[in-house]
Amino acid sequence: MFAYIIRRVAYALPILIGINILTFYLFFVVNSPDDMARLHLGMKRVTPEAIEKWKGSHGYDKPLFVNHASSGPGQLIDTIFFDKSVKLFAFDFGTSDDGRDISFDIRQRMLPSLAIAIPSLIIGLLVNISFALLMAFFRGTYVDVSGVVLCVVLMSISAMFYIIGGQYLLAKVLRLVPISGFESGLDAIKFIVLPVVIGVVSGIGSGSRWYRTFFLEEAGKDYVRTARAKGLAESLVMFRHILRNALIPIVTGVVAVLPLLFMGSLLLESFFAVPGLGSYTIDAINNQDFAIVRAMVFLGSVLYIIGLIMVDITYTLVDPRVRLT
Amino acid sequence: MIKPVILWTDALIFLLLTAVIVFSVYARGKPHLRAPWQHVLRSRIAASSLVILLAFITTGLLDSLHFRLPLADNGNGKQTHYAVEVLSVLDVLVGPLRTRVEKTYSAPFSTHLFTRENIEQPDGRVLRDFPRLEYAGSHLADPARDRGADILKRSAMASLQTLPAASLLLFGIALLQGRRNGQGTHAALRDILQGRTEIPWRVILVTQSLLLLLLLLAVNLGSAYHILGTDKVGQDVLYQSLKSIRTGLVIGTLTTLVMLPFAVLLGILAGYARGWIDDVVQYVYTTLNSIPHVLLIAAAILMLQVYIANHPELFETTVERADIRLLFLCIILGITSWTGLCRLLRGESLKLREAEYIQAAQSFGVSHGRIITRHILPNVMHVVLITVVLDFSGLVLAEAVLSYVGVGVDPTMNSWGNMINGARLEMAREPVVWWSLLSAFLFMFALVLAANLFSDAVRDAFDPRLRAR
Numbered sequence: 001m002f003a004y005i006i007r008r009v010a011y012a013l014p015i016l017i018g019i020n021i022l023t024f025y026l027f028f029v030v031n032s033p034d035d036m037a038r039l040h041l042g043m044k045r046v047t048p049e050a051i052e053k054w055k056g057s058h059g060y061d062k063p064l065f066v067n068h069a070s071s072g073p074g075q076l077i078d079t080i081f082f083d084k085s086v087k088l089f090a091f092d093f094g095t096s097d098d099g100r101d102i103s104f105d106i107r108q109r110m111l112p113s114l115a116i117a118i119p120s121l122i123i124g125l126l127v128n129i130s131f132a133l134l135m136a137f138f139r140g141t142y143v144d145v146s147g148v149v150l151c152v153v154l155m156s157i158s159a160m161f162y163i164i165g166g167q168y169l170l171a172k173v174l175r176l177v178p179i180s181g182f183e184s185g186l187d188a189i190k191f192i193v194l195p196v197v198i199g200v201v202s203g204i205g206s207g208s209r210w211y212r213t214f215f216l217e218e219a220g221k222d223y224v225r226t227a228r229a230k231g232l233a234e235s236l237v238m239f240r241h242i243l244r245n246a247l248i249p250i251v252t253g254v255v256a257v258l259p260l261l262f263m264g265s266l267l268l269e270s271f272f273a274v275p276g277l278g279s280y281t282i283d284a285i286n287n288q289d290f291a292i293v294r295a296m297v298f299l300g301s302v303l304y305i306i307g308l309i310m311v312d313i314t315y316t317l318v319d320p321r322v323r324l325t
Numbered sequence: 326m327i328k329p330v331i332l333w334t335d336a337l338i339f340l341l342l343t344a345v346i347v348f349s350v351y352a353r354g355k356p357h358l359r360a361p362w363q364h365v366l367r368s369r370i371a372a373s374s375l376v377i378l379l380a381f382i383t384t385g386l387l388d389s390l391h392f393r394l395p396l397a398d399n400g401n402g403k404q405t406h407y408a409v410e411v412l413s414v415l416d417v418l419v420g421p422l423r424t425r426v427e428k429t430y431s432a433p434f435s436t437h438l439f440t441r442e443n444i445e446q447p448d449g450r451v452l453r454d455f456p457r458l459e460y461a462g463s464h465l466a467d468p469a470r471d472r473g474a475d476i477l478k479r480s481a482m483a484s485l486q487t488l489p490a491a492s493l494l495l496f497g498i499a500l501l502q503g504r505r506n507g508q509g510t511h512a513a514l515r516d517i518l519q520g521r522t523e524i525p526w527r528v529i530l531v532t533q534s535l536l537l538l539l540l541l542l543a544v545n546l547g548s549a550y551h552i553l554g555t556d557k558v559g560q561d562v563l564y565q566s567l568k569s570i571r572t573g574l575v576i577g578t579l580t581t582l583v584m585l586p587f588a589v590l591l592g593i594l595a596g597y598a599r600g601w602i603d604d605v606v607q608y609v610y611t612t613l614n615s616i617p618h619v620l621l622i623a624a625a626i627l628m629l630q631v632y633i634a635n636h637p638e639l640f641e642t643t644v645e646r647a648d649i650r651l652l653f654l655c656i657i658l659g660i661t662s663w664t665g666l667c668r669l670l671r672g673e674s675l676k677l678r679e680a681e682y683i684q685a686a687q688s689f690g691v692s693h694g695r696i697i698t699r700h701i702l703p704n705v706m707h708v709v710l711i712t713v714v715l716d717f718s719g720l721v722l723a724e725a726v727l728s729y730v731g732v733g734v735d736p737t738m739n740s741w742g743n744m745i746n747g748a749r750l751e752m753a754r755e756p757v758v759w760w761s762l763l764s765a766f767l768f769m770f771a772l773v774l775a776a777n778l779f780s781d782a783v784r785d786a787f788d789p790r791l792r793a794r
Contacts, residue, residue, distance in 0.1 A: 014608065015608070015611055015612050015615055016615075018608070018609075018612040019612055019615060019616055022612070022616070023616075023624065026624050026625060026628055027624065027628070035631045035632075035635050036631065038634075038635065152774065152777050152778060152781070153774065155718075155777060156718065156770055156773040156774040156777050157766075157770060157773075158722050158725045158726070158745070158766075158769060158773075159722070159726065160725050160726065160729060160742075160745045161745075161762075161766050164745070164748065164749060164752055164762060167752075168752055168757075172752075260617075263617065266619060266726075266730060267726060267729070271749075281619075281620065281623075282730055282731075285623045285627065285730060285731055285732060286731050288627055288630075290627070293620060293623060293624055293627070294624075296617070296620055297616055297617065297620045297621070297624060300615075300616065300617035300620055301615040301616050301617070304614075304615045304616075304617070305615055
């Protein structure tokens with residue numbers, strides 16, 4: 001098991017290097033630092049001196065890959081590639097384009113993101129599984145058919161409508177909760193409720209329909225027929241046999257997204273002004289802060305790969321038939 | 326003379342259209358290709374969603390024929406200059422919707438502006454009130470009294486016009502059906518009305534008639550009112566929603582068109598060749614998949630913005646600039662979404678290469694290229710088709726989110742995402758400006774729901790595993 005994890009981590013390394021090179025290419029080769037400086041300083045009446053000054057203050061004034069001016073290892077270390085890309089592997093994100101420490105910001109903003117993401121995930125999971133179980137229990141009947149139709153209808157509504165509509169209805173018309181904002185400590189609860197509710201509702205359509213197929217797949221298997229043949233009640237078959245086995249794909253699916261919860265939800269956080277990593281990313285995109293976007297790309301990729309490894313480990317834990325080799 | 330403008334996305338759309346037409350002509354003579362489609366059409370839900378989808382597609386195609394009008398001749402007769410504004414056939418067809426621009430917000434069917442303004446009375450006093458709209462309801466002497474009756478009259482007119490048109494459709498189809506089945510028009514008509522035809526013509530006709538009614542209502546009422554209100558700069562919201570159809574369709578279809586060659590080629594190659602090719606392909610798609618999609622799209626679009634800002638000379642009109650951005654968005658969305666299909670195809674061809682007929686072909690000495698094109702490709706086409714159709718609605722929805730994040734289509738381009746984005750601030754106004762959001766919602770919901778229902782039917786018909794059950 002331990003050897004397997006080590007090998008998987010080692011396998012992840014080339015992928016991270018690939019991501020690093022790709023983002024570096026996107027950010028520094030497709031457009032030169034000069035272009036970036038011009039975008040930040042405005043298009044017109046930019047003197048070359050101003051561009052040099054901007055590049056100098058943000059650390060973009062070095063050569064891209066090889067610094068011929070230095071000697072020894074400095075030839076490779078004293079470059080933009082080393083400064084901006086290689087250091088990411090040590091989770092040294094550097095400073096954003098407006099001079100803040102990115103690592104500090106990320107640590108600060110992780111908790112609000114999780115405060116929204118974890119309850120949404122847990123409640124969403126419970127709701128989706130119950131709904132899917134209900135449809136699977138009454139499969140082939142009108143309950144099932146209308147449930148599926150409802151799912152398709154819910155799926156066809158953009159997440160934006162759930163957010164805007166929910167915000168308008170619950171916060172503005174009914175005044176149950178504040179429209180947006182965030183506070184630390186227990187006061188946060190009243191700010192968290194609305195995003196969580198909307199996050200759960202917007203996921204019901206696709207989630208339940210997906211889980212329903214898992215349940216139906218299990219319900220068609222031989223061991224289920226055997227269970228029925230030996231005279232088990234349908235509810236017992238459903239909860240004791242089908243639910244347990246269908247939980248395998250559900251649990252592994254959840255494990256895969258667990259690490260990504262740190263990244264927060266882009267839409268929910270920015271609509272409800274939650275100071276999490278999702279809104280951090282959106283602000284960075286809108287302010288064209290390339291340093292932050294680069295850091296978030298790297299962080300997101302690392303978390304995704306961690307998720308993949310965790311899925312494989314979970315498989316062995318929940319399904320004894322799977323052996324890691 | 327008008328000057329036709331062929332935008333990049335226009336060219337690709339019509340390329341796609343040609344491909345679809347060529348394929349359907351080809352498939353007509355092949356029963357095994359026709360059968361699953363007939364299965365799709367037999368489903369009542371799929372048939373009526375197809376009618377709705379076709380209505381959207383027609384609008385989108387009309388909106389893809391672009392041209393520029395010549396400016397008034399300046400006399401020297403040598404060289405005509407053309408207006409900067411790029412129009413489409415749809416713009417011409419909807420005529421007044423585009424040109425009748427009010428001052429600012431006005432509610433649906435309203436005859437007065439949404440905000441108060443200072444109005445100078447004939448006797449010189451200044452009154453603060455809601456002024457009359459310049460175009461909507463301007464034919465009414467006293468809007469408060471006449472408006473309801475006028476709207477009723479126009480709606481009744483539209484319904485009356487729908488009847489003959491719908492009956493014409495019914496008789497046309499009955500005539501064709503009767504001739505094809507050799508049963509005569511009368512019998513065919515009875516079968517259709519009783520819903521006993523193989524293809525659910527009755528459902529199709531009902532859907533068509535409803536669409537026709539909507540169209541005629543829009544024509545009758547739209548010529549006198551702003552049915553869905555006007556936006557901040559007084560632009561008709563119905564017009565915006567109609568123009569957004571093309572954007573949604575382009576994102577939904579061209580993205581898959583762009584990604585398809587890569588996904589199919591690399592996926593089949595990886596599964597068929599195995600070895601180091603498989604490793605490389607797997608490495609590439611795992612890497613691309615690891616990057617959070619929104620961030621990759623954001624990074625790419627930010628870079629494009631920098632590029633466009635630094636090379637303004639490449640784009641003659643704002644429409645062309647917006648179009649390049651749209652195309653680029655499709656490409657980058659394609660790059661992030663091809664990985665799923667590629668993985669599916671790899672698995673499928675790994676399975677297929679061990680199949681007996683492939684082994685037989687190999688032992689006969691058929692070349693690898695021929696095995697892939699003749700034997701593997703046709704047998705994975707159902708996977709490709711199902712993925713393409715299933716992806717469509719997701720991409721249309723993604724456009725809205727991306728436009729909100731600020732990395733979607735150009736802000737000058739009409740799109741549902743931009744409409745929703747603008748509606749965010751409008752919802753915070755007091756009283757609320759709700760009609761932009763509602764229109765974007767209605768149009769998007771209709772398109773995505775129809776696409777979802779249709780794709781479900783396509784999946785049921787093409788997936789052999791589902792068909793066996």
